[in-house]
Amino acid sequence: MSPPITLMVQGTTSDAGKSTLVAGLARALRRRGLRVAPFKPQNMALNSAVTVDGGEIGRAQALQALAAGVEPHTDFNPVLLKPSSDIGAQVIIHGRAIASLSARDYHAYKPTAMAAVMQSWDRLCAQYEAVLVEGAGSPAEINLRDRDIANMGFAEAADVPVVLVADIDRGGVFAHLVGTLELLSPSEQVRVKGFVINRFRGDIGLLQSGLDWLEARTGRKVFGVLPYLHGLFLDAEDALADGAADVKAGEGALRVVAPVYPRVSNHTDLDALRLHPQVDFRWVGPGQPIPPADLIVLPGSKSVQADLAWLRAQGWEAAIRRHLRYGGKLVGICGGFQMLGRSLADPLGLEGAPGARGGLGWLDMETVLEAEKQLVNATGHLDAALGGEAAVVAGYEIHMGVSRGAALQRPALWLASGEGLRADGAVSDDGQILGTYLHGLFDSPDALAALLDWAGLKNAHRVDLAARREADLDRLADAVETYCDLDALFDNLLPAKSSR
Template sequence: MSPPITLMVQGTTSDAGKSTLVAGLARVLRRRGLAVAPFKPQNMALNSAVTVDGGEIGRAQALQALAAGVAPHTDFNPVLLKPSSDIGAQVIIHGRAVANLSARDYHAYKPTAMAAVMQSWGRLCARYEAVLVEGAGSPAEINLRDRDIANMGFAEAADVPVVLVADIDRGGVFAHLVGTLELLSSSERARVRGFIINRFRGDIGLLQSGLDWLEARTGRKVFGVLPYLHGLFLDAEDALADAAADVRADEAGGGVLRVVAPVYPRISNHTDLDALRLHPQVDFRWVGPGQAIPPADLIVLPGSKSVQADLGWLRAQGWEGAIRRHLRYGGKVAGICGGFQMLGRQLSDPLGLEGRPAAVPGLGWLDMETELAAHKQLANAAGRLDAALGGGAEVPVRGYEIHMGVSSGPALLRPALWLAPGRGDGPRADGAVSEDGQILGTYLHGLFDAPEALAALLAWAGLSGAQQADLGARREADLDRLADAVEAACDIDALFGHALPKRTS
């Protein structure tokens, strides 16, 4: 097998469009009949996904795998860092947690991490016709150059060409591109083929003089200018979606259900709420620190990487009293993973996995307690809602589990879900529903993703006659829309350095 086509997308800043461009290019190459894989050597994110080989990778790489038409694999993101504090993170290598390290200790660990990166890279290059690499942050961070494995350090080790992407919507695009190039070493600069400008809106003719100057100044080609794609929905790597994209009551028409969720400091897998955020009959609001908690029909407590600390933040922000009033007036509450654990009587961390060993009282609305354990549960799962939530019907549900807690107590005798077992006979109970039916909790991420489950849970929360909404179909449509835009705006053959097959699908 000949060496694969390779290209690394690096950005001038975080959120310049690296993940989006790799997803778009992956779909472009797939439609041209190539077997393509995404690759991110090192990712730092609290949004993750479970892979086909039973590991954990960044959620953006799972989306890129979907764009490429392949099952997510741990080789697509061999090093994942999940921040547990401002100076420390859980280190996940080839899908498995191996340590909790401070930033300084991780810097010393990087040679070991780099070895894992190159192992995955070798396997992908032997299996795929094309591998698209995504960098992290910016390659021009001077303090991070030593032992770099995320940007130019990897590009140099693997000998891959680089394209720089910059976001023009934020302003300063020419300074970003020229400045980044100037801060690279001569060998790093030599492997930068050119640039892609992202999120442009307006008359392209007014930009042309700037593009001509950039090419003359740097001696490198501008391969394309991607338009600002309004309303594009793709799974976020880590940052919360722009509130401006949320559906509001005055845009949604009749029968609006009000849903709110707290943005605690270590919120994780907030993509669980995307199906709610995008539903045309749901007025969804994220509530950040210091913001008033608005009236709602449903309050959702999302996942957390540091459950005890985020529970303390929740109390300090006044959520405990707000939820108590909400329940008193008949409102519904749903907790997912860490949010589910918060709803119990007690949270124990005897091993100090999320900080100092401690046990703290939970919110106490479900009769159970949770103890954190060293083993992390990682699994894709499917099953059905309990009849209490499904209106007596067999309502399918699917998602994935990523958690370190073990919960026990009488509340679990009224499960929220029944999941297909990994071993043995019969379905496996998951989560809990309160006796009065107002509260549900589950370890299943993706609870709202399946259209049937979403409709049933919206009905449970008080929305009758919910419109059908399919998050998966929306995601696929937007990937195709993105790929169309990339093909229309970019010189694909020049970007990859030679003629590629024509589109076949």
């Protein structure tokens, strides 16, 4: 097999559009009949996904795999860092947690991490016709250049060409691109083929003189200017979505709120609620008043005890107690589920200092963090009390906590296990509280409708999150094909575009 077509997308800043551009390119190359793999050497994110080989990768790479039409694999993101504090993170290599390291200790560990990166890279290059690489942050972060494995350090080691992407909606796009290029070493500068400008809105004619100047100033081509795609819905890599794709609900909408605790994880679980036309969804951040709601959702957390302490300090415990007293419904997912029990214990110090803390006490159960992380994709259905076998669920579990107690005798879900089913989660005796370990609880249309009915919204419209995601990936790929010179970007190595 001949060597694959390769390209690395690096950004002038975080959230410049690296993940989006790689996803759009992956779908565009798939349309041309190529077998494509996404690749991110090192990712730092609390949003993750379970792979076909039973590991864990960044959620952006799972989305890019979907765009490419392949199953997510641990080789697509060989190093994943999940921050547990401002100076430390859980380190995941080839899909498995190997240690929790401080930033300084991880810096010393980087040569070992780089070896894992190159092992994955070699495997992908042997299997795929094209490999699209996503950088992390910016390659011009001088303090991170030593032992870099995320940007130019990888590009140099793997000998891949680079394109820089910048977000013009932020302002200062020419300074971002020229400044980034100037801060690279001579060999790194040579590696940069050119630029893509992202999220442009307005008259492209008014931008042309700037593009001409940029090409003359740098000697590099502007391969494309992507338009601002209003309402584009793609799974967020880590930061909370900016709300641009949210549907604005009308009168009579179900009011749903969720707290933004410091280590909130897998918040994409709530995307289906954000996008539902009959749901008024709001994230509530630190210091913000907690508004009245019909449903409160406690999302996942990377540091459950610490986030529970934050929750209490922000007044959520009293607000939820009042909410339940007046008949409101409450859902806890993964870490949020663990918070609902009587106690949380971390005897090994996996998420902080060893010890135990009292939970909110609304479900009769205790949770203990254990060393072995549970990683599994799962399908099943809601319990009869919530919608029965007709309400199919599909999602994934990522957790180190093991919960035990009487509350689990009233499960929320039944998930496939071998030849039968296993119980998951719990529903309170009064039917007001639901807890589950399943991420993706709201993603399936039937489950979403049943859960909204349980929460008080009758005759809910059907919302298919997967169909919306596919449509927006196609919309993104259409924009990439229309506004980017793909043949020039890939040195005329691409096959002719196939008809769809």
